[in-house]
Amino acid sequence: MNRQEFLKALNRNLKNLKKEERKKYEEYYDEMISDIMETGISEEKAVKRQGSVERIAADILAEGGKGKVKTRDWRGICLVVISIILIVSCLLPTSFIKIAGGNRNTSISIIGGADGPTSIFIAGKVGIPWGLYIATFVVVLSTVIYLVRKYRKH
Amino acid sequence: MDRQLRKGLLEFCVLTALKEEDSYGYKIIEDISPHIEISESTLYPILRRLEESGKVNSYNTEYHNRIRRYFHITEAGTAALEAFDKDRRELLKVLDYIAGGIEHE
Numbered sequence: 001m002n003r004q005e006f007l008k009a010l011n012r013n014l015k016n017l018k019k020e021e022r023k024k025y026e027e028y029y030d031e032m033i034s035d036i037m038e039t040g041i042s043e044e045k046a047v048k049r050q051g052s053v054e055r056i057a058a059d060i061l062a063e064g065g066k067g068k069v070k071t072r073d074w075r076g077i078c079l080v081v082i083s084i085i086l087i088v089s090c091l092l093p094t095s096f097i098k099i100a101g102g103n104r105n106t107s108i109s110i111i112g113g114a115d116g117p118t119s120i121f122i123a124g125k126v127g128i129p130w131g132l133y134i135a136t137f138v139v140v141l142s143t144v145i146y147l148v149r150k151y152r153k154h
Numbered sequence: 155m156d157r158q159l160r161k162g163l164l165e166f167c168v169l170t171a172l173k174e175e176d177s178y179g180y181k182i183i184e185d186i187s188p189h190i191e192i193s194e195s196t197l198y199p200i201l202r203r204l205e206e207s208g209k210v211n212s213y214n215t216e217y218h219n220r221i222r223r224y225f226h227i228t229e230a231g232t233a234a235l236e237a238f239d240k241d242r243r244e245l246l247k248v249l250d251y252i253a254g255g256i257e258h259e
Binding site: 025027028029031032034035036038049050051055056059060 | 178179180181193194195196198199218220221222223
């Protein structure tokens with residue numbers, strides 16, 4: 001592995017860090033390799049001396065959460081969006097039922113919740129849309145639990 | 155040496171290496187490594203930590219057509235080093251206690 005490959009690989013392994021942060025590490029290792037080479041050691045050996053890129057990156061990431069890019073929590077976003085849609089449809093029951101399929105005897109199927117235990121499947125005859133209310137309740141509840149758990153962790 | 159213990163001591167080793175004059179990554183490693191195990195990948199997080207806590211600061215200089223980053227010990231860094239010297243007595247007492255425990259086993 002030569003210097004360029006090493007620095008590229010390091011950059012790749014640090015992709016969770018901010019750009020300027022990555023650049024600092026890159027400069028540091030670039031300088032270090034140059035300095036080692038100046039003592040008469042070959043480029044390849046100087047790179048080898050740094051150890052494995054994965055190990056270095058893991059150490060860097062373990063060391064400081066600083067400069068970390070926040071990864072999007074798609075699961076949380078999905079839950080919130082589904083909750084909002086369901087709440088809105090609860091507040092506008094008539095329109096929703098119309099959208100869902102017209103007359104009172106139509107059945108509505110809702111598959112809700114991204115979590116295993118909270119997935120539900122409801123198919124029922126619609127008078128008062130109990131299925132919708134229950135689904136909304138379950139999804140909103142699991143969203144709240146999910147968010148509370150998440151923020152407690154931090 | 156135990157990893158956690160070494161990590162704590164390394165901070166002071168780096169400060170010591172910077173006490174006489176400003177220095178850069180590779181030279182710091184050269185100066186310290188006869189005394190304690192240190193590698194390129196362990197040094198940088200320490201420098202970052204020291205810089206964040208205001209014990210050192212850094213500046214770039216040009217050297218042989220490339221950039222070299224020098225580190226400089228601040229007043230806070232010197233103070234930390236002096237404080238560590240005062241802690242030495244305490245540290246030695248702890249070491250004696252631990253050594254005593256091992257002997258009596």
